[in-house]
Amino acid sequence: MTELLAIAGGVVLVGVVAHGAWAARKAGPKRAQPLQEEPSFDLPTQALPAEDAEPLAGMDALDPTLTAVARPQRKPSARIDALIDAIATITVEQPVAGELALQHQPGSRRAGTKPFQIEGLNAETGDWELPAPGQRYSEFQAGLKMANRSGAMTEIEYSEFVQKVQAFADGVGGYVQFPDMLDVVSRARELDQFAASHDAQLALLLRAKAAAWTPGFVQQSAARHGFVAGALPGRLVLPAAEEGAPPVLTLQFDAQAALAEDPEALSLRELTLALDVPQTPAEQEPFAAWQESARALSRDLEAEVCDDRGQVLGLHAFAAIDVELKKLYAALAERDLAAGSPAARRLFS
Secondary structure: OOOOOHHHHHOOOOOOOOOOOOOOOOOOOEOOOOOOOOOOOOOOOOOOOOHOOOOOOOOOOOOOOOOOOOOOOOOOOOOOOOOOOOEEEEEEEEEEEEEHHHHHHOOOOOEEOEEEEEEEOOOOOOOOOOOOOOOEEEEEEEEEOOOOEEEEOOOHHHHHHHHHHHHHHHOOOOEEEEHHHHHHHHHHHHHHHHHHOOOOOEEEEEEEEEOOEEEHHHHHHHOOOOOOOOOOOOOOOOOOOOOOOOOOOOOOOHHHHHHHHOOOHHOEEEEEEEEEEHHOOHHHOOOHHHHHHHHHHHHHEEEEEOOOOOOOOOOOHHHHHHHHHHHHHHHHHHOOOOOHHHHHHOOOO
16 A cells, blocks of 8 residues: 655655566676674552541541552553554453463464454553463453555454454453444545555665675675664665664665575675655654665765666755655654554554
């Protein structure tokens, strides 16, 4: 459901460039140099003075030195959000052991192309969490993502979700309440329409002007600008400052070259530098990082900065994109889906 930003004045926004198998050209590629070693604030419970303690009508006075035992406050979930999830609630008569909950978890937490989670309300801490051994849960909830980049949730996907969650509820001896399917599907379509018109994945090509590069030379050059190896072959990432957050930028090349027995025997002539806009907060200025990385890498690699059609990009193109991005950030924040928020990261994935 990705839609590229519309740029005024006929400027073509660079699109997402998929992993492709670029033709390797053996024209004396640049190689890596040998590496050198470099050196709720919890307020305390306070007993009332004996003279201030008054017994309730018809009841004996309580010992004023005893403190009240409060139930843990229910805390919001970090994984399930009513903005983007269809939520089913599962009530139980008495707390359920984590071992029993795990025993009845569905084998797959997906309904078609949509992921879902089953969480338990920890009876001791008040936290919504994934069921774990040694814990007890007084309630459960299941959330199915209503839309993602595969599209809106369908009736078939919702029915599959209902079947899996009902089986879980039966296993733990609970009663489950599902939202109305027609209402959920309607909300899913509306959410998908919003996401399709407010999604943005920016990508540009770095194309060799003369000599090609080996994968090792690319990795060495990118490392000087903060890029590290990603989880997938042929993918380097600029990590976010927040631990566990999605990368700010990705630099990709032919995965087959990265998997070759002798990668240095191969050569590359194109790289893709990409920014997934909804994944990083605007205040971290990811667009500026994308633009600066393009300039630095093009200088070190002796490459041209091009759009997905191979047209060289000028400074005016970046300026126009920046204007449109500011509008996009404002629209996402108005919908409570600010870029970089947990809900935005989940929706635009």
